[in-house]
Amino acid sequence: MSPPKLTKDQVQKLAFSAIGFVFLLYVYFTFFLGPLNRSRAAMLVTIQDRQSKLDASKDEMKKAVSLEKQALTATNRFAALRALNPEGAPIAWFPPRIKTFFANHQIDKAVARLENSAAFKEAELSGWTKYNWLIDLPQADFASLGTAIAELENTEPLLSITRLHIQTLAGQPQFQHVELVAASIIEKR
Amino acid sequence: MALHLNLLHEEILEQRQRQRDPLKIGMMVLAGFGAFLFLYYMFNAYRTLEIKSRLRAVERNWTKIEPEVTAADKRVAELEGIIKTTSALDNYIENRFFWAPFLQKVSHCVPPNAQLTGLEASVLDENKGVSVSLEGVAAGREPRSVAEDLRQMLIEQLGQGYSGVKVEFKMLEDLDTIVNVGGTNMPMAHYLLAVNFNSGPMAKSAPSPSPERTRKR
Numbered sequence: 001m002s003p004p005k006l007t008k009d010q011v012q013k014l015a016f017s018a019i020g021f022v023f024l025l026y027v028y029f030t031f032f033l034g035p036l037n038r039s040r041a042a043m044l045v046t047i048q049d050r051q052s053k054l055d056a057s058k059d060e061m062k063k064a065v066s067l068e069k070q071a072l073t074a075t076n077r078f079a080a081l082r083a084l085n086p087e088g089a090p091i092a093w094f095p096p097r098i099k100t101f102f103a104n105h106q107i108d109k110a111v112a113r114l115e116n117s118a119a120f121k122e123a124e125l126s127g128w129t130k131y132n133w134l135i136d137l138p139q140a141d142f143a144s145l146g147t148a149i150a151e152l153e154n155t156e157p158l159l160s161i162t163r164l165h166i167q168t169l170a171g172q173p174q175f176q177h178v179e180l181v182a183a184s185i186i187e188k189r
Numbered sequence: 190m191a192l193h194l195n196l197l198h199e200e201i202l203e204q205r206q207r208q209r210d211p212l213k214i215g216m217m218v219l220a221g222f223g224a225f226l227f228l229y230y231m232f233n234a235y236r237t238l239e240i241k242s243r244l245r246a247v248e249r250n251w252t253k254i255e256p257e258v259t260a261a262d263k264r265v266a267e268l269e270g271i272i273k274t275t276s277a278l279d280n281y282i283e284n285r286f287f288w289a290p291f292l293q294k295v296s297h298c299v300p301p302n303a304q305l306t307g308l309e310a311s312v313l314d315e316n317k318g319v320s321v322s323l324e325g326v327a328a329g330r331e332p333r334s335v336a337e338d339l340r341q342m343l344i345e346q347l348g349q350g351y352s353g354v355k356v357e358f359k360m361l362e363d364l365d366t367i368v369n370v371g372g373t374n375m376p377m378a379h380y381l382l383a384v385n386f387n388s389g390p391m392a393k394s395a396p397s398p399s400p401e402r403t404r405k406r
Contacts, residue, residue: 010210021219032230040236043240043241061258063265074268075268078274125274146289162311163311
């Protein structure tokens, strides 16, 4: 059976239909299915991202709880070290404290002067400052001085004596003139 | 055999031609394909809506949990900072040089017929070592040997607590002065000792003079 012969009018209609079909496909994929698929893909990526954040956040919260338990000693120790120094400018409270301390060890006339202060280079100690003090004890006897220094080193863990000068007094050989250079670490407040 | 006459031959042929009209067939195929595309679109739209509702649920969860997570992050950073700072401070505290035990050792070394008149001591940079200068006078029949006894005692005593102990005379000279020790006149010598040592791990804080003075760590 031979295919039916198409008239010119029919061929034109077929050609227009074919063009219309192609246009329809273009519109369908470009303006309907394409945006829909893109928005779905974007939403899937967002879901994945949020889900991974949620999973990570659960781990993070577990880590925080676990770290809180582990850091209990460190936080207590940190609080204790912070509590060693009162608030306010160190120049206001350090010299009187030192004077009282040595007076309690029968060493009178103790004078503490601030030599200099410097920030730490270490990032972990960025909140702390090192103060260098010159402590002058014009009249001290060696035994009292030894006891006082031992007590000072034991009760002031953030204080470190870096230089010590002891000289006998000419007229009073039982006494010495003592100069101490001490570095103390004090939190910035 | 009966004779069949087809008197509607032309009408039947026209009807068959109408049924096989390619335009009509094409339109039917196009309509079918259009219906398929529409259904496919609807299927995708349904899936998208479903994903959208899932996204909303996840975002609700995230909004609920986000402040807690931010707080936890902040707390973790804070705790890590505290741990590092405490560790650095502890390191500083541990590496201090304790002078009280040193002074105790020096006082134990000085014999009765020797006297210290001056002490100059300093911790070298980064607690690598300690440098001490001791000045004094010694009296005895052999005042130089008294000073030497002091030097030997210092080496022995300081060697028990510190490493790399070096005690050297920077100066040792006889004095013209005569001193009376226990009713006997004795010549004197003036000495200057240079003491160097490393504050090794053996350095410890002084024993507490009272029970309350135990070291708090």
